[in-house]
């Protein structure tokens with residue numbers, strides 16, 4: 001017998017079912033609430049509202065736990081490549097050697113873009129934001145592969161479509177970067193790894209093939225692994241909402257790209273670097289910016305701090321902070337923005353405003369410094385987040401279809417004019 005919650009409205013009791021997840025998360029199922037009581041609930045930003053049952057990623061914000069399909073992020077980050085992680089997020093299990101070989105082969109097969117697609121890049125102004133290009137080109141790819149428009153969510157067809165998307169998102173990103181700078185594009189090289197191929201497409205030149213250093217290849221793998229999925233964040237929820245209308249996978253993830261772009265979400269990784277550079281240029285101490293962030297009359301926020309779910313350290317931020325040190329050391333690089341970031345973090349740990357609100361560094365606080373060390377340009381940072389998040393978006397879109405979920409259609413409470421008659425022009 002499942003537990004019940006009792007709601008009393010206008011003297012009448014209503015029993016609502018309680019459901020409990022595999023990690024003991026509890027929810028009150030209100031799917032019949034409006035029919036039974038005439039009431040809806042209100043929850044701006046959906047901080048208290050579950051949209052789905054999901055078996056992909058588990059986050060415990062109080063304990064700073066993140067697991068992909070049950071595996072702790074710390075272990076995945078240390079032991080898995082991004083391709084292995086993408087397979088795990090998509091299919092639910094770590095791949096056997098034969099499965100990984102077949103998956104990698106599909107990714108290599110689908111890396112090139114249709115020749116006619118390449119011409120579209122030259123249609124963008126060189127100042128076009130790469131996130132706008134990415135979202136547009138993801139939809140455009142489906143025009144050259146009409147078979148993906150009504151993809152089933154199982155079998156060889158799904159395998160092909162998911163691999164095509166995972167592979168081509170990387171090629172589109174690199175081509176967008178090359179074309180923006182007036183550089184010749186580098187076609188994918190099937191002899192390289194997923195990350196190595198991306199770095200080759202980004203940085204090889206006609207007379208100088210990019211040499212993929214193991215340190216950078218490992219750092220990029222780690223960056224993408226840490227971004228692979230994160231339960232029902234803004235962009236993943238967007239993919240689910242769009243997918244719930246039975247829109248195809250490509251248009252659903254193109255919408256996810258647009259949601260990710262915002263500075264409160266994936267756009268924060270670039271905003272952190274801009275903030276650190278402003279602090280460096282200003283010559284002011286970090287304490288000045290801490291006070292600005294606390295000032296309710298000042299719109300300035302400490303970018304890379306705070307999280308809707310993590311009320312403790314974001315485990316990804318801890319891993320990235322260590323990785324940044326290791327990469328800078330291995331590459332004999334120095335980055336004074338890292339020193340400023342460390343000072344900011346230290347200052348917030350002793351500041352009541354941040355402590356009381358559980359504001360800790362999130363995944364975006366150190367990720368930008370890692371991307372700088374790898375040599376990724378600032379305007380590509382959120383694109384890198386999108387490449388990393390692609391497995392999570394695809395897996396959530398698949399799970400939505402597997403569970404045959406209804407179209408997303410929230411309700412509202414109307415606060416406008418009550419009924420009134422039309423006013424002829426002469427009387428307005």
Ligand code: SDX
Nearest residue numbers: 230233264265266268293301302303304305306307308357
């Ligand atoms: C990502 O959801 C996910 O899982 C996202 C993500 C993923 O993997 O998909 O983890 C990736 O998007 C990480 C977040 C990146 N964004 C930023 O770093 C932008 C800066 N952070 C804030 O904008 C904010 O913390 C959010 C958007 C991340 C969370 O917003 P919430 O949950 O709506 O929290 P809130 O704005 O209501 O803040 C609660 C309080 C407020 O103060 P009071 O009104 O209580 O006095 O904390 C304050 C806020 O003013 N606050 C901050 C702050 N973040 C929150 N004050 C200063 N600086 C900040 N960064």
